[in-house]
Amino acid sequence: MRLSEHVAEDYRTIGLSLKQHPCAFFRRALQKYGVPTRVYFDNGAVYRSHHVAHIVACLGIDGITFTTPNIAGFTFNAYVGSTTSPTNLGLSTSGPTSGPMTGQAVQLPANTSITITAVGLAQVPPAAPATGVTVYPVFVFGEDAFGVIELEGEGVEWSYLDKAEKADPQNQLRMVAWKTWTGAMILNSQFLARIECASAFSPAFG
Numbered sequence: 001m002r003l004s005e006h007v008a009e010d011y012r013t014i015g016l017s018l019k020q021h022p023c024a025f026f027r028r029a030l031q032k033y034g035v036p037t038r039v040y041f042d043n044g045a046v047y048r049s050h051h052v053a054h055i056v057a058c059l060g061i062d063g064i065t066f067t068t069p070n071i072a073g074f075t076f077n078a079y080v081g082s083t084t085s086p087t088n089l090g091l092s093t094s095g096p097t098s099g100p101m102t103g104q105a106v107q108l109p110a111n112t113s114i115t116i117t118a119v120g121l122a123q124v125p126p127a128a129p130a131t132g133v134t135v136y137p138v139f140v141f142g143e144d145a146f147g148v149i150e151l152e153g154e155g156v157e158w159s160y161l162d163k164a165e166k167a168d169p170q171n172q173l174r175m176v177a178w179k180t181w182t183g184a185m186i187l188n189s190q191f192l193a194r195i196e197c198a199s200a201f202s203p204a205f206g
Contacts, residue, residue, distance in 0.1 A: 063115045070111035078105035090116035142191030151181040
């Protein structure tokens with residue numbers, strides 16, 4: 001094993017190394033180019049480890065930039081810590097701009113470059129559900145949480161399959177179909193809540 005690999009293994013197993021300081025392996029690049037103001041990593045496990053966070057902290061770099069996973073329909077939280085069990089959220093301008101989580105690295109969109117600038121509120125990542133446990137999301141909508149806008153058009157468009165040829169303009173294969181155009185927008189995010197419920201219930205029949 002190379003010396004750098006020995007040091008990496010020391011940090012992985014006991015959290016420190018007497019063989020060499022991790023920053024020593026970057027000394028030549030640092031002497032030539034100086035300390036970077038920001039570092040950018042992909043989502044590889046080695047780059048998301050607390051060892052990298054320790055090196056960045058030792059160098060005095062202000063922010064860590066990464067890209068959230070490219071999974072449509074999901075949002076992400078970013079946690080910061082010096083161990084594999086972080087206890088704080090990160091701070092990021094990509095987080096909410098209003099409400100109690102303003103500035104925290106939460107609700108981050110997919111496939112987006114995110115910069116963590118500091119340590120945020122105390123919060124630990126949610127634990128993965130145990131085997132046999134299913135997580136169900138529940139959404140709570142308060143009054144005036146969102147509004148629905150009727151878009152320009154003819155309102156509701158109805159169609160009836162009452163002709164001999166039975167044409168199906170709505171592609172529904174039903175006798176009666178309808179189509180409408182509307183839009184919706186969030187009016188106050190503080191009146192919305194997403195709750196996760198877990199259950200290990202497994203009904204048996206017979």
